[in-house]
Amino acid sequence: MHGRLKVKTTAEKEREKRIEKEEKCKHFKAGLDKAFQMREKGDNQNALSLTAPLLMTNPDVYTLWNYRREIILEFKSQVQCKLETETVETSKNNSENDVKPKDDNSNDLSDDMNKSKSDETQNEFEILCENELELTSSCLLKNPKSYCVWHHRAWVLQTMEKPNFKREIMLCNQFLEMDERNFHCWDYRRFIHDFAKLDINEELQYTLRKIEQNFSNFSSWYYRSSLFTEAHIRGVLNFCDHWEKEYNLVENAVFTDPNDQSPWFYHKWLLATNHGENIISFAESIESNEISLQKVIYDKQNRVLITVFDKSTINCPYDVIDIEFENEVKSPSPQWFSALNDYSRIWHLTFPFQKPFQSITLKCTNKELPYEIRDSKLLFPVDFTADTLVHSFKDNDLLNDSFERKSLKKDQILNLRCLRDMEPDNKWVNLALASIDNLDNLKDLINLDPIRRNYYNDQKSKEMCINFIKTMDKCSPIGVMKSRGLTCLYFGDALIHLSFLDLSQNGLQKLSVAFNELILLETFILDENQITNISEGFRLPMLKVISLQNNRLNSKSLSTLNKCSNLRTVYIFGNEIGENNEQKIPFEVVQEEISVQDLQLTYGSNKIIQYL
């Protein structure tokens, strides 16, 4: 019922309309019933002409198309049968001719006759298919967005002997002239392009024509990006040679109408390909079926082992652990805990024994893993003097994915700046500049585009987290990210080694499950945020102290902290939490104010962290 305006009419008109509708409806229903009856009886005569007008009225009745396909296939097999018998007859005639004294003329004649006869049979089938194509064209004119009709047309084309691909492309041109965003038609066009193995350059030309006709045609820009990717991968062209020209095209488009988002998406894509150089790695990255270990952390004090992978799984990929003591090897069945809920990238376990050991071997014997594991067996020495040992295998890839900071030539950047000077309130140019030039633009974007303020705030937080991780002292167990306007935490897995984290004076609104990645955290300071609730799944296994002073929590909030099983003290000064809390809480709730300095003095950590 898309896009049908409700029109108010008089009672009389309404009645007339209703009667007319009911009449139509009855008629349609009778036709449909008849078609279904015929199909059941196998009485297919006239079925094509009976169902055609029904489909013209309602092209989405998929069963009627199925019925037609059955009839067409039946006809096709009859035709094939006929052709086969004719071929047999021909060869029979030929062999008879072989025996007979040779009469060149008569032989030629009978060959021709046979040929024209089989052509005729073949023609009958092609005519049937042609009619079918015509019916689909008429239906499409009525409803150009019917899945069934486009599929039927593709089916007919694949069933025909000699489909006319040129005509199909013309049909697409015609329908895209009527609606340049009709994705059904674009998909059909791609089907024809692949099926007929048409020239990719012609399609590139077509998208260029469509774009030049109207810059505001995202479908064309999109198709162009995917054609270039395909052509580059297939070696038809080197996209690096085309990048500059494409950039000029899109630059021209954004200067023509800076408020039109379609070319800006293409602009963003061009930047992401990094002058064309990244086009393949960019495409391959999503195809990767491999899971790999990024980091192993062993905390001696708590006897906690943590594994961090690049992908989530429902069980820890390493299902066997060998622990090497001085003179024996034990293989206890590992009790992994997920950092998040069902699926997690981070798994941790606590060893039950006190005895020191030399090494740990992790093995993956699980055959049902949804990914291929890079290392099915890994040995880690844990014989060390520090408190926490970190084995890092792969730097967090995600750090390269900062606000997608990309490079452009000087004059290209100058042009963008010039555009912003002309159109200071245009969000798109500010967004583009934020990814190239200066993150401060994100601040302006919150004012220019307030409905997406939470997105911009989170992206700013992401940058803050990246900067923090890049510059932090990796050997310190204490992390301080105060007053940086954080609204969320990115890359928590880079902070797993921390036992003390101060996030006070930020813009956090809730204690999200994303914080669960901080497995070794013992003291968490969140004073002066705007936290209104603590997520049901929030859980930090080592957490002993949490300070939530001056937030917006209410009396119900505290019970969700119960899942932190080692929690001893909660500071809650400056929230709307009443004194008389009836819920049973296994930790001490401190109402008095305490300064961050005092918290740090009391709970600061001096753990030694060592990297391998």
Add this chain to the structure above:
Amino acid sequence: MLTKDVEIKDEYPKEFLLEKHAQYLANYAKNKDGYEQITLEYLRMSGIYWGLTAMDLIDRTSLLGHKSEILELIKQCQHECGGISSSVGHDPHILHTLSAIQILTIYDAINDNVIDLNKVVTYIKSLQQKDGSFFGDKWGEIDVRFSFCAIASLSLLNRLHEIDINSAISFVMKCNNLIDGGFGSRPGSESHAGLVYCALGALSLTGQLDRINADLLGWWLCERQLPSGGLNGRPEKLPDLCYSWWVLASLQILGRLHWIDRNKLMRFITACQDEESGGFSDRPGNLVDPFHTLFGIAGISLLIHEYGDSYDSEATAVQMTKLKSCVKLINPVLCMPQCLIDKLNIKMQLLKL
């Protein structure tokens, strides 16, 4: 260039008209010989699912009162091959197979021998192709929607392992587009919010969401919100209420629901209600139908339960709290009340930020 959008007039409804919607859906279900019911018979099974789920979310299924009749219909619609059709006389299709399974789940009748479950599984398996994709039925249409239908159906039956999950996911990922992080219906197709939802649903139920660029896709999804507050399905298109589901559910799966503006979207959704007849339409002032009614209510459910508790004003806080008590929480992947999914203990991955 003018932005394609609609104007939200002050006269459009603002309050959530729960009882009117219940009445509208109840009447719709009863009026089986109506014009719309007959012309839309080819999607009847899905239609029943839309109405029933909407009614369950507002806790009014009792008004439908035709459970046995519907179970009987589902029984009649199962074919020899195991697939289920939209209605009697029509052919089996994976779209209606999923709808039937969802209906049986909501009615807690999945194990009541209404249909032969083994045959359903055989049917779904038979539709999987070498490249991992799924046909919609035996006639060979391929679409990421059908991948979602297959994976969702088998998850509800707890028999997901019976298909080739790895190749199924590899096909879904071939539909991923680098330009915007979104998904189209087939490899090479333009991104579309409805198909993004299907792809994310498939990835969530198989625990493979880490393959995607959640920030890029999340951004593209929040860019669907227009100044009116409504959401469109692709750049430069008009808003449509059904994207309040496809876009919101996708953002919720990505843990980025808060990237859209809640108040503005709430205003758009409530404006799509018909004060006289009840029900929701695609845009304010248009004709209502059960499809948009479900997705209007489903969108409201996510906005009130999952967006967070920071409100800009006391009035919003009051409105949201009131709605929370009368609209159930919906599961963003399977589009059914969360309490049912919890009961079945269906595992799915949801990203968090």
